[in-house]
Amino acid sequence: MDKNLIDLLCCPKSGSDLDLVIEEGDLNHIKKGKFLSIQSGMQYEIIDDIPYFSSDIDHQGIKNQFETYSHWFEEMHDEASIIDPNHAIAFSNSLNIDKSEFKDKVILDAGCGNGRLSYVVSEYEPKLLVSFDISKGLFKAKETILKHNQESNIAFVQGDVTNPPFKKASFDIAYSWGVTHHTPDTRKTFKTLSDLVKDSGIFGVYVYVFNPSYKYDKQVLGLLAYLRSFLLIRPFRFICSRLPVSLVKLIFQPIYYLEKLIGFGVFGNHGYPSDPFNKDRYFRVVVDRFKTRYASEHKEEEIFNWFFEHGYNDLRVGKPMVSVSGEKKGSDKKRNVSFYSQRD
Template sequence: MKPSLIEMLVCPGCGSALELKEQFSEGSDIKEGILSCRGCSSIFPIRNFIPRFVETDKYVDTFSFEWNKFHDVQMDILNNTDASENTFGWKTGWKPEDIRGRLILDAGVGAGRFADVASRWDGEVIGVDLSYAVDVAFKNIGKRKNVHIIHADIFHLPFKKEYFDHAYSIGVLHHTPDTEKAFKAVVPYLKKSGEFAVFIYAHGHYHYFSDIWRKITTKLPIKCMYYLSSVAMPLYYIHKIPFFGKAAQFLLPTANWPKRRWRWLDTFDWYTPKYQWKHTWPEVFKWFRDEGFSGIELFQEDKEGSLGQICMKGRKS
């Protein structure tokens, strides 16, 4: 954790400033320490360079596993591609000049694929996640001077209100117990005129069977699901067989990306999370409107291999 982060954090319980009580630093970063609330005296540890505002990974243990296993798959910097950069651009509608010099909240940072892009676009990024993906994100990008990684819950964020220039939450809110509440939990931390970009799962006919499969797969041991979801790698070729392939895809939907391990990751990611809500774009539009956003835009671009999505952005009034 960078010492400069302390000024940005507050107690998620009472909103008071935090004080660094003990610390062990490595280079200029704080590796271990204690943050203490000046108001209510709550204590928050810093472990392995990351301030921890939650004690467990609650209902997102599948993501802790997922991002540890697939830590590199979607990271442009580790694959020498621009896949995540392109995706970030079309999912948010932002260009580098929208991000440069701005303070950005990544609500649900995962392994850091999009925080990597926003920081390469010269934003100062704070990535938050409830799972132990934070340790992976830290390894991937946490040492950069414009990146901060925090272990916290979207529903109890440790920031001052109206603090961020922009926020995004890509593929996260529908994995919480309540998508709408999660959306509304992030909004207060955005400055007026700040933009909020979200990507949320949409309903789709291809979910009919996957919703049935998920009743079983979400109960299976996680290691078992890790191996079972690898079936997406060979199924890709079967899906190319005329008629039979379409039927197979309908009955057992799996990710269809050209990259092998990406298919494996996305299929695991589809069948294991405890919560996976789907919505319609008018629903999401209403959430933006209820929170007083203007200039609401929908970016609907169905890419081959994607399993249904709503990408929407608005400006806080």
């Protein structure tokens, strides 16, 4: 286990330091062990160098997320989907963090899933990259990344992004791509993760955009956006999040063919313009957006304000919406927003 990782960890319940107990193996490879918190009395298991901070999940909503995304990553993604070179392009276009900025830095991938973006960043020579996720996708991430990039400075931690086991101001760069909107309170999770970033560090997020996006002078579209959210998206999510995955897919079969026929994605499951109704991708998005208990949508201005509130000034805005990263420089500094891609 990387010593730099041990120095970053704390008890998620109390925030206190942890004592390491190695039962099998050594510090280079802990086959079995535990972290102990004297203050809280908690014990956290370590197996094959992965510490487990959320092995027992009490919150029903988060438990639903764990089950949904464990299925999503195990059954609906293969190795090729993790090492796809297009991820590097998409990541750069989204958060606009240059690969040179990752070199020799301590990085957090908050909600790494199956590791597709961790795989990208692992090749940018970080001092340490921490891949952090609650789901079983973490195991696939470890297996795949270490297979294809054996020299990577990477560690894997299991836990909950709403209550992470890391000391505040520990990371030079943290990013959470497509994750915070799947938590019970997106704004609160944003703050929690932002607190882990050092002063002068970089934080980036991608969250679902509130659709359809609209300009302030197009109030009719704004009304349609609210009606779509409250009368269509939320009721479907409420029902589907309580059903088996197989039944959710069955419900969306006729919807898929109808949307493909009219050439318009009402439910937001369609993909890139080059192939918007690719069926495999469409149903991965169905599970991501509707089987999950939480999937909030946000306006760009709303996310800008969150960054400003937490001391980020130089914002970099990319695509897809809403993709924003910023440098933490203090709330008294001049605010600047740079758009790195052509906006609609």
